[in-house]
Each structure stands twice: as C-alpha cells, then as structure tokens.
Amino acid sequence: xxxxxxxxxxxxxxLMMLLVAITHENLDVRLITTVAGNQTQDLxxxxxxxxxNYLGKNVRVARGLEKPIFKELETAADFHGETGTGPVEFPNxxxxxxxxxxxxxxxxxxxxxxxxxxxxxxxxxxxxxxMLAHPEVKSNIRKISIMGGAATGxxxxxxxxxNMYVDPDAAEIVFRSGVPIILSSLDVTRQAYLTNEELEEIxxxxxxxxxxxxxxxxxxxxxxxxxxxxxxxFEEVVRLHDVCAVAYVIDPMLFSGNFYYVTIERGASVxxxxxxxxxxxxxxxxPNAYVLYDVNRDSLVDLFIEAIHKV
Ligand code: BDR
Ligand code: CA
Numbered sequence: 001x002x003x004x005x006x007x008x009x010x011x012x013x014x015l016m017m018l019l020v021a022i023t024h025e026n027l028d029v030r031l032i033t034t035v036a037g038n039q040t041q042d043l044x045x046x047x048x049x050x051x052x053n054y055l056g057k058n059v060r061v062a063r064g065l066e067k068p069i070f071k072e073l074e075t076a077a078d079f080h081g082e083t084g085t086g087p088v089e090f091p092n093x094x095x096x097x098x099x100x101x102x103x104x105x106x107x108x109x110x111x112x113x114x115x116x117x118x119x120x121x122x123x124x125x126x127x128x129x130x131m132l133a134h135p136e137v138k139s140n141i142r143k144i145s146i147m148g149g150a151a152t153g154x155x156x157x158x159x160x161x162x163n164m165y166v167d168p169d170a171a172e173i174v175f176r177s178g179v180p181i182i183l184s185s186l187d188v189t190r191q192a193y194l195t196n197e198e199l200e201e202i203x204x205x206x207x208x209x210x211x212x213x214x215x216x217x218x219x220x221x222x223x224x225x226x227x228x229x230x231x232x233x234f235e236e237v238v239r240l241h242d243v244c245a246v247a248y249v250i251d252p253m254l255f256s257g258n259f260y261y262v263t264i265e266r267g268a269s270v271x272x273x274x275x276x277x278x279x280x281x282x283x284x285x286x287p288n289a290y291v292l293y294d295v296n297r298d299s300l301v302d303l304f305i306e307a308i309h310k311v
Contacts, residue, residue, distance in 0.1 A: 001028035002249060003112050005105055007064070008242070009037030009122030010047040011080050012220045016213070017121050017147075017242035018048070020303060022057050023310040024250055030116070031108045032061045033101035037122035037166055038076045039084035041066045044122070045098065047083070050090040055311060060108075064101035064126035068167035076162055079223045086219030088212045101126050106134045115142035117249055121242035123163050124148070128170035131177050141179050147245040149185035149262070149275030151291070155229050157270060161186050162229070164264060165273030172264040181289040183262065184244035185275060188255065188292040192244050192300055193237035202308060209311045240304060247300055248292065254303075256294040259287035 004027050008014040021029050032052065034045040045063045052059050067073045080086065105126070109116045118141060120127060127144065130137060148163035148171065156165045164171045175181065194202075194217065203214040221238040248255055261283055265274040277291055 001026060002117055003028050003030050003114060004117045004119055004249060005031045005033065005108055006246070007033045007035055007101070007118065007120045007122060007126050008048065009035045009039065009044045010051065011038035011044065011084055011122070011242070012086055012216045013240055013242040014038065014121045015047070015051050015085065015216065016240055016304065017119070017246050018051060019055070019311075020243055020250070020307045021119065021246045022052070022055055022059060023307045026250055029059050030112075031104055032059055033064050033105060033126050034061065035064045035122040035126050036067055036073050037163065038080040040073065040075065043084045046092070046095065047085055047090070049093050049095055053093045054090045060099070060104065062101040062104035063098035065129060068123060068125050069128060069169040071167060071169070074166055076229065078227070079220060079229050081219060086216045088216050102130050102133055105130050106137055109137045109140050112140060115140050117142045118144045119245045119249055120144065120146045120148070121245060123167035124170040124174045125167045128173035131173060138177060138179050143180040143182055144174065145182040145184070145245045145248050147184045147189060147242045149183055151185055151187050151275065151277045153186070154274070155186060157273070159271050160273035161275070164275055168264045168266045168273040172266055175262055175264060175288055182248055183275070183289045183291045184248060185291065186241070188295050189239060189241040189244045191295050191297055192241065193239045193297070194301060194304075195237055198301060199238065202305065205308055207308070207311065210308050213308055240300070243300065243304055244292070244295060247303055250303065251299075254296045254299050255292045257290050257292035260289060260291050261285040261287050262289045262291065
C-alpha cells in the first residue's frame with residue numbers, strides 16, 4: 001500500500017477525493033490535514049472529521065493553518081455552501097482536541113520506513129509551512145500530487161485557479177522546494193467531469209452516501225452556473241477537480257502529461273496566483289513539475305463510482 005497524507009479544504013469535491021482515497025485498497029491514508037480555502041479552517045476541519053467518522057474509518061485528522069501565508073483568506077462559500085458541504089449535513093462530531101497539522105505531517109513523514117506521497121486539494125499553505133519549518137522532511141516525500149493551477153485559463157480571475165490564487169506565496173514555496181510535483185491543473189480537471197446521466201446513476205445506487213453525493217454535486221453544479229468559477233457547459237456536467245490528484249497516485253496511467261518548469265505569479269496584479277508554465281523553455285530552468293494535460297475520463301468515473309459502492 002502507498003503511504004499518503006491528504007491535505008484538503010472540504011469542500012464538496014474535496015470530500016469526493018477523500019472518499020476515493022480512504023476506500024481504495026492500494027492506499028494507506030495515514031493522515032488528513034485541513035487547510036483554509038473553500039471555507040474557514042473551523043469548517044474544513046470539522047467537515048473532514050465528520051466525513052471520516054461518517055465513513056466509519058479511523059484516520060488521523062490534524063488541523064492546519066487559519067489563513068494564507070500573506071494574503072487574507074478568500075473562501076469559495078458561494079460554490080461549496082455556508083458549511084462547505086452544500087445542502088448536506090453529516091453527523092457532527094464534538095472535537096475536543098486536534099493535533100497541529102505541521103507537527104503531525106512531520107511525524108508521519110519522518111517515522112515512515114518508505115517515502116510518503118502527499119496529495120493536496122486546497123491552497124498549499126500547510127505544505128509550504130511544513131517545508132519551511134521542517135526542511136528535513138523533503139527527503140522522505142516521494143512526491144506531491146497537487147490539484148491546482150491552470151495553463152489555459154483560470155476560474156477566479158482570467159488566468160488563475162482558486163487554490164493557487166488563495167495562497168500564491170505558499171504555492172511558490174512548494175514549487176521551489178525540489179520535491180517532485182505532479183500538477184492536476186484545470187486543464188486536466190475540467191476533463192474530469194460527470195455527466196447528468198452519470199449523476200442520476202449515482203442517485204440510483206440508493207444508499208445514504210449516494211444520496212448525499214448526488215445532493216452535494218448537484219449543488220456544486222448549480223451554484224457554479226453563470227460564474228467564472230466554472231465554465232461553459234456546467235449545466236450539463238459537474239467537475240471532480242480534486243479527485244484527479246488522488247486518482248493519479250492510484251493509477252498514473254489514467255493520465256498523460258509532460259515535465260515543465262512552473263512558477264507562480266505573486267504580484268498584486270490582475271494575474272496574481274497564475275501558474276506560469278514554461279512550455280517553450282524560455283527561462284532555461286530545469287523542470288520542477290509533471291503537468292498533466294489529459295485524463296481517461298471513463299476510467300476516472302469508474303474509479304469514483306466504485307468508491308461509492310464500497311461504503
Ligand atoms: C479547486 O477550487 C476549489 O473550490 C475546489 O475544491 C478545487 O480544489 C478548483 O479550482
Ligand atoms: Ca479543494
């Protein structure tokens with residue numbers, strides 16, 4: 001089994017990613033850490049704890065930072081709802097104490113006898129803080145599979161994707177860390193959609209989980225219509241962005257991509273948070289990321305629907 005840490009801001013598609021990860025037989029999810037992004041840290045943390053409990057799994061969940069490194073937090077409450085789980089409520093777990101994410105990540109990475117894979121579905125705040133506080137962890141991280149960025153068009157401002165836009169400073173620290181990076185940007189996650197027919201198939205599974213998944217995804221789909229957060233055709237499909245980052249770890253053959261040098265625009269300008277992908281090697285820098293550009297959608301959908309059946 002592949003040892004993984006998942007850093008996430010649930011968030012509707014984040015819960016879908018957690019579902020796939022926690023139920024997959026090839027992954028050993030050793031830790032979930034929560035980040036402020038789609039909602040505040042209070043909510044993303046509570047949502048992760050509630051969801052793990054709802055699935056009946058015993059996974060460590062640690063609490064990350066409250067806000068981006070420099071910027072003020074901007075959430076995506078319009079698309080994920082006032083609680084972060086759209087119209088759905090999971091049984092609430094009383095949280096008495098939460099470990100700190102940075103300490104817990106260090107502990108898991110340094111005590112692992114094989115290198116650990118990190119999967120991220122939110123802003124990179126926690127991961128950047130980990131690298132700054134404990135640079136020794138880098139040598140025992142196999143790779144970081146990141147959902148974020150956009151080469152051909154953003155979803156918050158014209159060129160930037162939400163996770164990178166929320167904390168571009170953290171992203172730059174991670175991209176400069178030297179740890180191998182796999183980037184599931186919007187260029188690939190926009191292809192990772194469910195059709196309305198597939199959504200109805202999910203509803204027909206007829207379990208409590210499938211009902212909740214359906215309700216959350218419908219909310220996510222409808223909330224995005226007509227906004228820059230999502231894009232044309234959103235009435236007909238719903239995108240499973242964060243699921244890509246974990247699907248790559250489960251089966252890299254589902255994707256194609258290429259190595260590029262990627263840097264993050266951090267200026268207070270109209271392009272702040274843009275992932276600048278050096279396709280033409282204009283900067284002459286060694287590649288620091290494997291940028292995915294294609295996914296086998298049918299297999300990804302199968303992987304997702306199988307996860308719902310497993311619960
Ligand atoms: C990303 O933004 C968030 O709202 C989603 O959870 C996903 O991680 C897509 O740009
Ligand atoms: Ca997310």
